[in-house]
Amino acid sequence: MRAFPKQKSVLVGILVAALGIAAAPSQAEDQPPAKDTIFTRKVVMGEIDMNMDEIETMLAPEGKLELLDAQEHAEVISTLLMAFPHLFPPATNQWKEGATRDPATDTFANPAIWSNFSDFYQQASQASKIAWNASRAKKPDExxxxxxxLRLRCNGCHAVNLKTE
Known part of the structure; x- marks a missing residue:
């Protein structure tokens, strides 16, 4: 990882918090409570989204691309996407049609994720590699x-794996 002090410290803080929640044993099952893991993955996805927004603002017609800054955001996205599928243990498969959900701690993940987890894992891995390649691009057009x-991959994954109801 390149030395980007501001983003690096934010990323480290998020990952430490995410791993702390994911690793904290509950008394009943030696696993973190599912709602804590769901909250953690929402925090991680929020950070991915924030970094993507920063990049897309720079790439907008009225924006100004600062390639080094944009590459930093892409590197953060890549790192978070590597960790993301690990925040989907089977206990977090809690979608219930028509249920009232707490947006912070209840899942909007399609239960199909767990029936074909290897595909979901591969999607996240491929998106991470694309973000990594962007973080190493030599030219703005690249x-x-x-x-x-990356945006196409994100949208495609959300279309299949995110319940919006």
């Missing part, structure tokens, strides 16, 4: 192409 592909 960066733009990688981010366009």
């Amino acid at each position: 960066f733009r192409a990688q981010i366009k592909e």
Whole structure:
């Protein structure tokens, strides 16, 4: 990871918090409570989304691409996407049609994730690699192409795996 002090410290803090929640044993099952893990993955997805928004703001017609700054955001996205599928243990498969949900601690993940977890894992891994490639792009046009592909991957994954009801 390149030395980007501000983003690096935020990323480290998020990952430490996420891993702390995910690793904290509950008294009953030696596993973190499912709601804590769901909350953690929402925090991680929020950080991915924030970094993607920063990049897309720079790439907008009225934006100004600062390639090094944009690459930093892409590297953070790559790292978080590597960790993301690990926040979907089977106990967090709690979707119930029509249930009233707490947006912070209840899942909006499609139960199909767990019936074909290897595909979900592969999608996250491929998106992480695209973000990594963007973080290493030598030219703005190369960066733009990688981010366009990343956005398509994100949207495709959300279309299949995110319940919106």
